[in-house]
Amino acid sequence: MLKKTLLCLAVLAVVCAGAVLAAPKPGGTLIFGRGGDSVGLDPAYETDGNSFMICDNVLEALVEYKDESTALEPGLAESWTIAPDGKTYTFKLRKGVKFHDGTPFNANAVVFSLGRQMKEPKLKFSGKAWEIPAQERPPEYWVSMEMDKTVESIEAADEHTVVFKLKRVDAPFLANLGMDFADIISPTAFLKNPKEFVRNPVGTGPFKFVKWVKDDQILLEKNTEYWDKKAGPYLDKAVFRAIPENSVRFLELKTGNIHICQFPNAADIPLAQKDPGMKLISQPGMNIGYLSFNHTKEPWKSNTKLRKAVAQAINRKAIVDNIYQGQGQLAKNHIPPIMWGYNDAVPQVEYSLDKAKALLAEAGFPEGKGLDEITLWCMPVARPYNPEGLKVGVAMVADLAKVGIRARIVSFEWGTYLKRQREQPPDMDLFQLGWTGDNGDPDNFLAVLYDGMASSSVRTQWQNSEYHSLMEQGRQTTDQAKRAEIYKKAQQLMYDEMPVIPVAHSTQTWPLLKNVQDFKLHPTASIRLKNVWLEK
Numbered sequence: 001m002l003k004k005t006l007l008c009l010a011v012l013a014v015v016c017a018g019a020v021l022a023a024p025k026p027g028g029t030l031i032f033g034r035g036g037d038s039v040g041l042d043p044a045y046e047t048d049g050n051s052f053m054i055c056d057n058v059l060e061a062l063v064e065y066k067d068e069s070t071a072l073e074p075g076l077a078e079s080w081t082i083a084p085d086g087k088t089y090t091f092k093l094r095k096g097v098k099f100h101d102g103t104p105f106n107a108n109a110v111v112f113s114l115g116r117q118m119k120e121p122k123l124k125f126s127g128k129a130w131e132i133p134a135q136e137r138p139p140e141y142w143v144s145m146e147m148d149k150t151v152e153s154i155e156a157a158d159e160h161t162v163v164f165k166l167k168r169v170d171a172p173f174l175a176n177l178g179m180d181f182a183d184i185i186s187p188t189a190f191l192k193n194p195k196e197f198v199r200n201p202v203g204t205g206p207f208k209f210v211k212w213v214k215d216d217q218i219l220l221e222k223n224t225e226y227w228d229k230k231a232g233p234y235l236d237k238a239v240f241r242a243i244p245e246n247s248v249r250f251l252e253l254k255t256g257n258i259h260i261c262q263f264p265n266a267a268d269i270p271l272a273q274k275d276p277g278m279k280l281i282s283q284p285g286m287n288i289g290y291l292s293f294n295h296t297k298e299p300w301k302s303n304t305k306l307r308k309a310v311a312q313a314i315n316r317k318a319i320v321d322n323i324y325q326g327q328g329q330l331a332k333n334h335i336p337p338i339m340w341g342y343n344d345a346v347p348q349v350e351y352s353l354d355k356a357k358a359l360l361a362e363a364g365f366p367e368g369k370g371l372d373e374i375t376l377w378c379m380p381v382a383r384p385y386n387p388e389g390l391k392v393g394v395a396m397v398a399d400l401a402k403v404g405i406r407a408r409i410v411s412f413e414w415g416t417y418l419k420r421q422r423e424q425p426p427d428m429d430l431f432q433l434g435w436t437g438d439n440g441d442p443d444n445f446l447a448v449l450y451d452g453m454a455s456s457s458v459r460t461q462w463q464n465s466e467y468h469s470l471m472e473q474g475r476q477t478t479d480q481a482k483r484a485e486i487y488k489k490a491q492q493l494m495y496d497e498m499p500v501i502p503v504a505h506s507t508q509t510w511p512l513l514k515n516v517q518d519f520k521l522h523p524t525a526s527i528r529l530k531n532v533w534l535e536k
Contacts, residue, residue, distance in 0.1 A: 059203030070440025266325030368404025
C-alpha cells in the first residue's frame with residue numbers, strides 16, 4: 001500500500017511539474033490594451049512609457065536588465081571591460097546579428113546610434129563612416145543626464161568592438177546604457193528618411209514594426225531571424241491598442257478582445273480575482289507620481305513658503321486612499337522606498353489647513369488674496385504612478401480652495417501635454433507628472449527629474465546650486481555607500497525647499513487572460529513580449 005501511495009505521489013509530482021514547465025507554444029496574436037498611444041518611436045527623442053514599450057520589443061541596447069530586476073546582463077554586447085580609472089568602457093559585440101532591414105549590426109551602428117545624440121560628436125567609424133545628421137530637436141534623455149559632459153568620444157575599434165572614452169567618472173554610466181535612449185538603430189533605415197524614422201523604427205529586436213494607426217493601434221510581427229534562438233519570440237504578432245478609459249479597457253479584457261489590461265481601475269481588481277478566465281500579476285512600483293511648480297515664473301520660482309503652503313493644503317493621503325484604492329503608497333521622498341539611498345528620516349509632508357493658511361499669509365498671500373487664479377495641469381491618461389490624473393486634479397483643486405487658492409484644471413491630449421509642458425509656458429502654474437525608474441539608480445530619479453541646473457530639458461526646472469552640487473558628487477563617486485549618503489542629503493534638501501510635491505508610489509497590478517503565459521512585470525515598466533506565449 002505504501003509503495004502504491006508513493007508511486008501515485010511520484011506520478012502526481014511529474015504531472016504537476018509538467019504543467020508548471022509546459023513548453024512554450026509558438027503562434028497566435030497577443031493584444032495589449034494600454035491607456036494611451038505612443039508619442040514617437042525613435043528612442044533617442046522620447047521620454048514616455050507608451051513610446052518605450054514599443055521600442056522594448058523592436059529595438060535593443062548593448063546591455064539589458066534581467067527579468068523582474070535592474071541587474072545587468074549582456075544584450076547586443078556579449079561582454080565589456082572597464083579601465084581601472086573608470087573612464088574607458090570597451091564592449092565586444094555579438095556577431096551575426098542583423099537589423100530588420102537585413103543590414104548588419106556592428107560597431108559602426110553603435111557609434112551612429114549614440115553619436116547622433118552628442119552635441120559635438122567625436123566619433124570614429126571602422127571603415128566607411130556614416131554622416132551624422134543635425135539634430136532637429138534635443139535628445140531629451142541624453143541632455144537631461146548630462147551625457148555631453150560625460151562622453152568624450154565613441155570609437156569603433158573594429159567591426160565588433162566599441163570603445164567609450166569618458167571625460168569624467170560616471171557611476172551610473174553602464175546602467176544608463178541599458179535604457180531605451182541607448183537602443184541601437186539601423187543607420188541605413190534612419191538615413192533613408194530621418195523624419196519618418198520616428199514612425200517606422202528598425203532595430204534588431206524580437207519583433208518587427210509593421211504599422212501604426214494613430215490613436216488606435218500599433219502592429220508588430222515576429223522577427224523570424226532573431227539572433228537569440230534560445231528565447232523566442234513565440235508570438236506571431238503583437239497588437240498594442242490605445243484604450244484611454246480604464247473601465248472600457250477592463251471591459252475589453254472581460255469580453256476577450258484584449259489579453260492584457262494595463263492600469264485597471266483599483267475597483268476592477270477584485271472583479272478580476274473572481275473571474276475564472278483571468279489572473280493577476282503584481283509588483284511594487286519603482287516610481288513616483290508628483291505635483292510640480294513652474295519654476296520658470298514667479299511666485300513659484302522663489303517663494304518657498306508659498307510652495308510649502310500648497311503642499312500642506314493638499315490632502316494627499318485622501319487622494320491615495322480614495323483614488324489609488326490600495327494600489328498606492330503615500331510618498332514622502334522622490335525615490336521609491338524599495339531603492340537604495342532612500343532617506344527614511346525625512347518627515348512626511350503634513351496635511352494641515354491651519355498651517356497652510358499661516359504659511360500662505362507669511363508668503364504674502366493671506367487667504368489667497370493677491371494670488372491670481374492658477375492653472376493645474378492634469379495628465380489625460382493613466383500612468384503607472386497616477387491611475388486617474390483628472391480625478392486627482394479635481395481633488396487637489398478642491399483642497400486648495402479651502403485655503404483661498406483658486407485653481408482651474410487644464411489638460412490636453414497626451415503627446416500635446418508632454419510637448420507643451422516641456423516648453424514651460426507662462427500659463428502653466430502647477431503640473432502633474434511622474435516617473436518610473438529606468439535603471440534602479442537614484443541618479444535616474446533625483447538628477448534626471450529635478451536638477452534644473454543640469455539642463456533646460458529637466459521638466460521641473462528647479463535650479464538650486466546646492467542640489468546641483470550633490471547630483472554632481474553622486475555621479476562622480478563610485479562607492480555606493482557614499483553615494484547613498486549624498487542622495488539622502490538631497491532628499492532632505494527637497495523636503496526643506498519643497499520644489500516638487502511627492503504624491504504616491506504605486507503598486508503595479510494588472511489583470512490578464514489565463515491563457516497568457518510568461519508575461520512578467522518589470523521594475524522599469526518595460527513591456528517585454530519576447531518570452532510570452534499563448535496557451536491554446
